Amino acid sequence: MTESVLVAMPVHDAWLARVRERLPGGVVDCREPIRPGQRLPVAEIGERTVLFADHVPANAEDMPALRWIQLGSAGYQQLAGRQLAAGVRVTNASGVNDVPIAEWCVLMMLALARRLPDSLRDQAERRWDRDVSYQSELRGRRVGIFGYGSIGREVARLCRALGLEVWAVARSGVEPRPHRYHPDDSLEEVRPDRGFAPAQLDAFLRGLDVLAITSPLTPRTRGVFGARELALLPRHAVLLNPARAHVVDESALLAALRDGTLAGAALDSHYREPMPPDDPFWTAPNTIVTPHVSGSTGSTHFADRVWDLFARNLDRYRTGAPLLNEIDPADWRH
Structure with a gap:
């Protein structure tokens, strides 16, 4: 079959x-990224068998020949409820931005542990303060990772190197996963010191110094951390969220930061983007806000890695080998 790639x-x-060398006789056309809700001319999409994009057209039902979508994002909530041709396979870009997101998590753990925002304010005000709270270590602390996918495993790798104990919650378990993309295949996967099922969330939360949220936003994870769950964390614990804001209930998070239930937070994904000037999280106590930059299309190696993933998967698609990062249709259809 001659492939027609958009x-x-x-x-x-x-x-x-x-990519074109891999498809002798095939068609590979390029266009501007598809905007959410954008409809495309049927003449442009009607015979396409492969789509490499962040979003599918709003008139996706006009793509009856479509067989495989390679997303340019790790998240796939943009496909929820979409009407696609029967048998369409979907792969995401999990693994492409794992390294910068994991590095962001380490940066935020260090910044919160060593009170970096306060140190910078001291510097700006020319104040010399050697309080012992500026001198704490990460080594020996326990980080809990909610969502042990590709990002969570990269966070675990860096945390283990820093001497932290790693706990993890994973719906699919913490065993090594086959057919996943990583830019460096030579690295061995890190096992957490202790793994938990979602039903064991309470026990998981009670033992943490740091909670790192690295799960996608799905109907199962939306709002999973409410006031009750945040109150289970020790009062010295901090929360890191480079994933999706709505995994944590907004009102509960703001209240926990204001009343000291949480000692602090670092937030890269937000309830409103861009954040308006009056957004309450700008001034939430002991909270570091970054503008959704922990891992993005502007990351140093994003373009190379996402195209490397697409090329690898294109070879697998043509030979019938298992695709990297294939998503269960039950997860993206609902």
Whole structure:
């Protein structure tokens, strides 16, 4: 079968040439990224068998030949409820931004532990303060990772190197997972010191110094951390959220930061983006806010890695080998 590929991602010329070499006789066309809700001319999409994009067209029902979508994002909530041709396979970009997101988590753990925001204010005000609270260590603390997918495993790798104990909650378990993308296949996977099922969330939370949320936003995870769950954390614990804001209930998080139930937070994904000037999280106590930059299309190696993933999967798709990062249809259809 002659493949007809539509690329709706920023073009990487060197990788585009390699993709075309992999499809002798096939068609590979490029267009601007598809905007959420955008409809495309039927003549442009009608015979496409492969789509490489962040979003599918609003008139996806006009793509009866479509067989595989390679997303340019790790999240896939943009496909929820979409009407796609029967048998369409979907793979996400999990693994592409794991390294910068994991590094963001380590940066935020260090910044909160060593009171970096306060140190910077001291510097700006020319105040010399050697309080012992500025001198604490991370080594020996316990970080709990909610969502032990590709990002969570990379966070665990860096945490283990820093001497932290790692706990993890995973719906699918913490065993090594086959057919997942990682830019460095030579690295061995890290096992957490202790794994928990979602039903054991209470016991997981009670033992943590740091809670790192690295799960996707799904109907199962939306609002999973409410006032009750946050109150289970020790009062010295901090929360890191580079994933999706709505995994944590907004009112509960704000209240926990204001009343000291949580000692602090670092937030990269927000309830309103861009955050308006009056957003309450700008001034939440002991909270570091970053503008959704922990891992993005602007990350140092994003373009190389996402095109590398697409090229690897294209080879697998053509030979019938298992695709990397394939998503269970039950997860993206609802």
